[in-house]
Amino acid sequence: MGNFKFIENGSTTSVPGFRAAGVTAGFKRSGAPDFALLVSDTPANFAGVFTSCTFAAAPVRLCRERVKNGGTLSAVAVNSGNANACTGKAGLDNARLTCAMAAARLGITPDEVAVGSTGRIGVQMPMDTIEKGLDLAVAALSADGGNNAAQAIMTTDTVPKAVAVELELDGKKVTIGAMTKGAGMIDPHLVGLHATMLCFITTDVKADNATLQAMLEVNADDSFNRITVDGDMSTNDTVLMLANGKSQVEIVPGSENEKLFKAALLEVMQTLARKMVTDGEGATKVVTVEVVNAKSVKDAKLAAEAVANSLLCKTAWFGNDPNWGRVVAALGYSGADFDPELCDIYYDGVPVVTDGGDAGTPESDLADIVKKDSFTIRCDFKEGGSDYWVWSSDISYEYVKINADYHT
Amino acid sequence: MGNFKFIENGSTTSVPGFRAAGVTAGFKRSGAPDFALLVSDTPANFAGVFTSCTFAAAPVRLCRERVKNGGTLSAVAVNSGNANACTGKAGLDNARLTCAMAAARLGITPDEVAVGSTGRIGVQMPMDTIEKGLDLAVAALSADGGNNAAQAIMTTDTVPKAVAVELELDGKKVTIGAMTKGAGMIDPHLVGLHATMLCFITTDVKADNATLQAMLEVNADDSFNRITVDGDMSTNDTVLMLANGKSQVEIVPGSENEKLFKAALLEVMQTLARKMVTDGEGATKVVTVEVVNAKSVKDAKLAAEAVANSLLCKTAWFGNDPNWGRVVAALGYSGADFDPELCDIYYDGVPVVTDGGDAGTPESDLADIVKKDSFTIRCDFKEGGSDYWVWSSDISYEYVKINADYHT
Numbered sequence: 010m011g012n013f014k015f016i017e018n019g020s021t022t023s024v025p026g027f028r029a030a031g032v033t034a035g036f037k038r039s040g041a042p043d044f045a046l047l048v049s050d051t052p053a054n055f056a057g058v059f060t061s062c063t064f065a066a067a068p069v070r071l072c073r074e075r076v077k078n079g080g081t082l083s084a085v086a087v088n089s090g091n092a093n094a095c096t097g098k099a100g101l102d103n104a105r106l107t108c109a110m111a112a113a114r115l116g117i118t119p120d121e122v123a124v125g126s127t128g129r130i131g132v133q134m135p136m137d138t139i140e141k142g143l144d145l146a147v148a149a150l151s152a153d154g155g156n157n158a159a160q161a162i163m164t165t166d167t168v169p170k171a172v173a174v175e176l177e178l179d180g181k182k183v184t185i186g187a188m189t190k191g192a193g194m195i196d197p198h199l200v201g202l203h204a205t206m207l208c209f210i211t212t213d214v215k216a217d218n219a220t221l222q223a224m225l226e227v228n229a230d231d232s233f234n235r236i237t238v239d240g241d242m243s244t245n246d247t248v249l250m251l252a253n254g255k256s257q258v259e260i261v262p263g264s265e266n267e268k269l270f271k272a273a274l275l276e277v278m279q280t281l282a283r284k285m286v287t288d289g290e291g292a293t294k295v296v297t298v299e300v301v302n303a304k305s306v307k308d309a310k311l312a313a314e315a316v317a318n319s320l321l322c323k324t325a326w327f328g329n330d331p332n333w334g335r336v337v338a339a340l341g342y343s344g345a346d347f348d349p350e351l352c353d354i355y356y357d358g359v360p361v362v363t364d365g366g367d368a369g370t371p372e373s374d375l376a377d378i379v380k381k382d383s384f385t386i387r388c389d390f391k392e393g394g395s396d397y398w399v400w401s402s403d404i405s406y407e408y409v410k411i412n413a414d415y416h417t
Numbered sequence: 418m419g420n421f422k423f424i425e426n427g428s429t430t431s432v433p434g435f436r437a438a439g440v441t442a443g444f445k446r447s448g449a450p451d452f453a454l455l456v457s458d459t460p461a462n463f464a465g466v467f468t469s470c471t472f473a474a475a476p477v478r479l480c481r482e483r484v485k486n487g488g489t490l491s492a493v494a495v496n497s498g499n500a501n502a503c504t505g506k507a508g509l510d511n512a513r514l515t516c517a518m519a520a521a522r523l524g525i526t527p528d529e530v531a532v533g534s535t536g537r538i539g540v541q542m543p544m545d546t547i548e549k550g551l552d553l554a555v556a557a558l559s560a561d562g563g564n565n566a567a568q569a570i571m572t573t574d575t576v577p578k579a580v581a582v583e584l585e586l587d588g589k590k591v592t593i594g595a596m597t598k599g600a601g602m603i604d605p606h607l608v609g610l611h612a613t614m615l616c617f618i619t620t621d622v623k624a625d626n627a628t629l630q631a632m633l634e635v636n637a638d639d640s641f642n643r644i645t646v647d648g649d650m651s652t653n654d655t656v657l658m659l660a661n662g663k664s665q666v667e668i669v670p671g672s673e674n675e676k677l678f679k680a681a682l683l684e685v686m687q688t689l690a691r692k693m694v695t696d697g698e699g700a701t702k703v704v705t706v707e708v709v710n711a712k713s714v715k716d717a718k719l720a721a722e723a724v725a726n727s728l729l730c731k732t733a734w735f736g737n738d739p740n741w742g743r744v745v746a747a748l749g750y751s752g753a754d755f756d757p758e759l760c761d762i763y764y765d766g767v768p769v770v771t772d773g774g775d776a777g778t779p780e781s782d783l784a785d786i787v788k789k790d791s792f793t794i795r796c797d798f799k800e801g802g803s804d805y806w807v808w809s810s811d812i813s814y815e816y817v818k819i820n821a822d823y824h825t
Contacts (some may be wrong), residue, residue, distance in 0.1 A: 064757045064773070073727045095745050097758070097774040130742025242750040244742075320728065320812075321820055328821025332539020334652075337503050342471030342650040350505070365472070367539045368507040373539045404728075404819075406562030406814050410731055413736025413813075 011175050013185075013273035019173025020155025021186040023360040024211040027384035030149035031197030034142030036090025036135070037129065041085045045087045046140030047209055048150055052081035053251035055123075056221035058159070058229050060246035066094035067104040069247055075123055078287060079218055082251055083117045085209055087125040087162050088142060094130040094244040103134040113348045114147045114293060125207045127164055127190060142201050160329035161198060162207055165411055166190050170284045176273045177414045178258045178266050183211045187273055189281040206233060208248040211230075215254035220262055225250050232278035236400045237317045238348045286400045296326055297385040299398040300345075304390070308345040309397035311386060315343030317401035327401035330376030333361045340388060346385030351371060353389040357381075420584050421577045422679040427581025428563025430593040430599075432619040439569030443549030444498025444536065444543070450569035452550030453495045455617055456523060456558055460489035461659035463531075464629035466637050468654035474502035475512040476778045477655055481807040487626055490659055493617055495533040495570050496550060502652040504730035511542040518548060518585060522555045527764045530569040533615045535572055535598060538601070542787050548731035561655040567596035570615055572600050573819055578692045584681045586622075586666045586674045592694055593682055597689040614641060616689060621691075622678060628670055632679045633658050640686035644694045644726045644808045649739035693806045699815030704734055705793040707806040712798070716753040717805035719794060722784045723751030739783030741769045748812035761797040765789075 022029050027049055031233045034044035047129045050230040057076045075082065086107055093100050115122075126134070149157070159171035172185035204409030210225075229248055260267050286295050298317045302392035303309035316322055325332040334353060341349065354362035361368050378384050430437050435457055443450035455550050465479045465484045483490065494515055523530075534542070557565075567579035581594035596670050598615030618633075638655060647691035668675050706725045711717035724730055727747040733740040741762060749757065762770035764786045769776050786792050 060750075061601065062746060062749035063751075063753075064745050092742070093769070095742065095757075095774055130740075130745060131770075169746050179743070188699050242746065244749055324817050324820035327817065330821065332538075334500070334503065335474050337538060338470060338650065338652050341470035341652055342468075343471075347471065347473075349503075362503065362539075364504055364505070404817060406817050409732050409735065409812060409817055412732035415739065 012136060012269065013174040013276060016173040016175055017187060018156065019030055020159060020171035020209045021047055021209060022152055022155035022172035023186040024184040024212060025215050026188070026253045027211045028144040028152050029151040029154035029158040030151060031157030031159070031179065032142060032145040032149055033192040034088065034145065035138045036088050041075040042157065043088060043090045044146055044159040045158035046111070046143070046146035046150060047085045047158055047211070048085050048159045048252055050254045051253050051255070052083050053253040054216060054218050054221055055082045055249060055251045056218055056225045057247065057249045058226055060243055062242055062244045064095060064244045066126060066245045067100035068091050068093055068095055068103060068126045069245060071104045071108070071250065072123050072247060075120065075224070078120070078415060079329055081121060082123055083113055083121040084111055084113045085123045085125065085249060086143065087207060087209070088139065089162050089164050090128040091126060091134055092128045092130045092245050093126040093134045095132050096131065099133055103136055107139050110143055110311065114143055114255035115340050123249055126244050127162065127207055130244060131401045133184055155186060155188065162190040164190060165290050166288055168288055170281055170288070172280050174273050174277055176269060178269060181253040181258050182254055183212070183214050183256045183258050183270065185210065185277050187211070187277050187281055189285060206243070206246055206285060208233065210250040210277065211253065212250065212252045214252050214258050216252050216260040221250055221252055223262065224274060224329070228271065228275045228278050231275060232282040235398065236282045237314070241395055252347065254309045275288055283400060286402050292402035293405055294326060294381065296401045296403070297383070297388045297398060299385060299396065300388050300390065301387060301396045302312045302393055303395045304393040305396055306395045308347060309395045311338050312345035312347065312396045313399045315339040316386065317399040323401065323404040326379060327405045328377055329380045330370055331356065331361070331379045336386060343376040347390040347392060353391065353392045357384045370417065377408050421684060422531060422581040424581040425581055426564065427594060428579035428639055429455055429596050429619045430560055430563035431581035431594040432592040432621050432679045434621060434661045435565040435594070436558040437562035437719040438554040438559060439562065439565035439567070440553040440557055441730055442496065442553065443546045444496050447494065449497060449728040450780045451498045452554055452566065453566035453569040454519070454551070454554035454558060454568055455663045457491050457567045457617070457659055459661050459663070460491050460529065461661040462624060462626050462775050463490045463630055463643045463657060463659045464626055465655065465803055466635045467632055468651055468674050470650055472503060472652045474500050474534060474653045475504055475508035476501055476534045476623040477653060479512045479516070480531050480655060480657065483528065484630070487526070489529060490531050491529040492519055492523055492530045493533060493657060494519045494551065495615060495617070496547065497536060497570050497572050498536040499540055499542055500536045500653050501534040503541045504539065504541050507541055511544055512542055514544060518551055521709060522551055531657055533617070535570065535615055535653050536608045538652060539640045544730055555747065562582060563596060568570050570596065570598040572598060573698050574716045576694070580688050582681050582685055584677060586677060589664055589666050590680065591664045591666050592620065593685050595685050595689055597693060599693045614651070614654055616641065618656070618658040618685065620658065620660045620662050622666050622668045624668040626661050626667055629658055629660055631670065634681060636679065636686050637681045641682060641688040643806065644690045645722070661707060691808060694790060697810035700810035701813055702734060702789065702811050703791040704811070705791070705796045705806060705811045706809055707793060707804065708774060709795065709796050710801055711803045712754055712801040714805055716755060717803045719751045720748050720753035720755065720761045721805045723747040724794065725807040729811060731809065732814040734787060735813045737788045739764065739769070739780060739787045745770065746793060755800060758797045761799065763795040763803045765792045
């Protein structure tokens with residue numbers, strides 16, 4: 010679907026009117042880039058979705074306030090290596106100070122700046138490092154800095170994640186760019202957004218904040234909320250979208266333009282979501298869990314998420330073990346309403362379970378499927394018309410190693 | 418509490434009137450014992466609680482029927498190595514046939530026999546192996562066979578788990594014995610019972626089935642439902658209690674005897690629950706997660722279980738990392754209603770978080786606590802009067818190895 014195409018090496022700065030930078034400020038002991046600045050040359054309308062975690066980090070609380078107050082954004086400052094979470098009033102003050110410091114350097118007002126943070130929880134933000142990051146980043150701002158910015162927001166990610174697409178609307182070119190980070194603490198379980206992830210999206214369409222917000226929320230439910238690495242959710246999850254209007258293409262709710270733009274935006278968000286699962290901490294494969302023909306979407310979702318989050322399923326996948334008993338057990342405890350005697354299960358289309366019992370496919374055939382880098386587990390409840398799917402990853406020794414050893 | 422004392426090497430056969438055996442029938446490729454038979458010399462009243470998994474295994478469905486129909490039990494036949502789950506009508510027929518075969522050999526009726534199974538899901542029960550197991554076990558039945566039986570029901574358990582206590586009621590000696598298996602697929606999340614576990618309890622009190630059932634359910638909520646290893650729940654969870662009345666001590670609801678007996682029974686069940694967590698697959702430590710002063714038990718439970726099941730917390734514990742940020746994140750996404758700015762957290766009584774922020778205790782002090790074989794994380798919401806606790810374990814490389822490689 011859609012008339013969009015991907016831009017090679019695309020990023021947030023593939024969109025006209027946006028500049029970005031990624032620099033080493035010193036939050037990370039490793040010396041890797043850890044501070045990113047994204048700037049819109051003109052005030053941009055914007056939208057945001059955030060973690061539903063009760064312990065929302067200071068930058069999330071600040072961004073929520075920005076979304077609530079409306080208006081425009083011109084810059085986003087993001088650091089990796091310190092989450093500015095559980096830092097109380099001082100943390101929120103520091104987030105505000107970051108905005109003020111960025112605004113002073115960019116000649117804008119503090120409320121035109123948003124912030125994002127990821128890293129260790131419970132440590133106050135070193136503001137001299139923020140200052141250093143801002144100085145370096147403002148000097149480095151560039152119309153092709155998007156990939157540097159994507160690199161600077163990484164934590165346990167092994168590869169930077171950026172993408173851009175262009176499409177034609179009203180005979181004019183429209184561009185969407187985005188970057189994301191996130192490889193662990195990722196779970197789709199909660200309303201709003203559910204991953205240790207930061208995502209920043211740029212575009213040059215004209216749309217008011219409410220229109221942007223509606224598209225972002227619906228698409229987040231069909232992308233970032235469909236992925237799970239470990240079932241944990243972060244204090245810092247943030248997705249922000251900025252639209253500078255430079256293309257002069259207007260997006261009005263209910264229009265054909267909206268439909269096409271939203272589809273392209275979904276492709277961008279799903280591509281990044283898929284990249285996050287593929288890069289899941291220690292992950293060796295991506296498993297799509299589909300539940301079809303359930304009585305309700307709620308039942309389909311409960312069932313798909315139970316399988317996708319089952320530690321026993323995830324370790325079996327790592328072990329190339331087709332062990333469908335664990336899939337069945339997870340469906341069974343999911344809380345979904347379904348008749349086990351009707352349930353069929355397929356691995357990449359090959360029957361595994363028929364009417365709740367062994368379909369008789371030789372285990373070696375199934376093992377060949379489970380060995381692959383990606384495969385699909387389809388559970389057919391044969392009872393209704395509701396479907397749901399989730400992307401999951403396996404859990405390996407490496408996951409345990411990363412998370413047993415992780416100190417920023 | 419209680420006037421009970423533990424019996425050295427106690428087991429189900431520490432109770433007068435019970436015999437047991439554990440033999441190698443051939444369900445397991447390893448040649449380890451895999452079939453247990455527990456027999457009451459006289460018909461015993463009984464009670465049972467079971468998995469709430471939709472895909473309940475054939476033996477669970479059969480046992481539920483026994484509990485519903487009431488009457489008495491005289492024998493329980495248990496195999497490890499095959500779960501008889503997802504085996505459809507044939508599986509249920511095989512469970513019934515097992516009862517009939519046991520009854521014929523013991524001179525009782527089939528409905529006086531209960532069955533339990535644990536192992537691989539989705540494989541029909543090899544009935545010739547059941548027959549061999551029954552022949553060997555009937556021949557081996559002995560008044561000190563309880564520990565052999567405990568050994569024969571193990572799967573990934575590294576140690577057999579049996580215990581017995583005795584207490585004096587009305588000036589007479591009363592005994593409670595029990596055995597359990599379970600080291601993975603263990604989770605406290607669901608109503609009824611929530612662990613890949615089998616537990617068989619014997620006693621010589623006189624009590625009707627309803628009285629036994631009430632005590633068993635309440636105590637299961639305070640023991641087996643308080644433990645989590647991996648958040649997965651099994652198709653086969655079963656707790657059965659048999660009371661043969663031989664002590665002539667009657668347990669009447671509301672009596673002092675009931676109070677004392679129930680407390681002793683809880684001690685037995687908690688001791689076995691603790692043994693299961695300690696023997697959790699790959700576990701190197703036991704962590705008690707307490708949430709106190711919550712607005713409701715529901716809030717306290719949601720919060721405690723989120724921390725206890727957090728993969729990021731569990732890997733941090735394995736890595737001796739005091740990372741309280743992960744505890745805070747789990748509390749935050751738990752769905753519990755609490756004010757993060759009021760929350761205090763203690764590790765073994767040492768302040769870690771005060772009013773939602775760093776308490777300032779040096780990380781090295783906290784690391785010394787997290788290194789221990791067992792420690793307690795106490796989260797004080799300072800808002801209400803409701804508490805909840807859970808026993809959890811860490812997740813190690815070994816957990817992944819066991820579950821990536823597990824084939825019965």
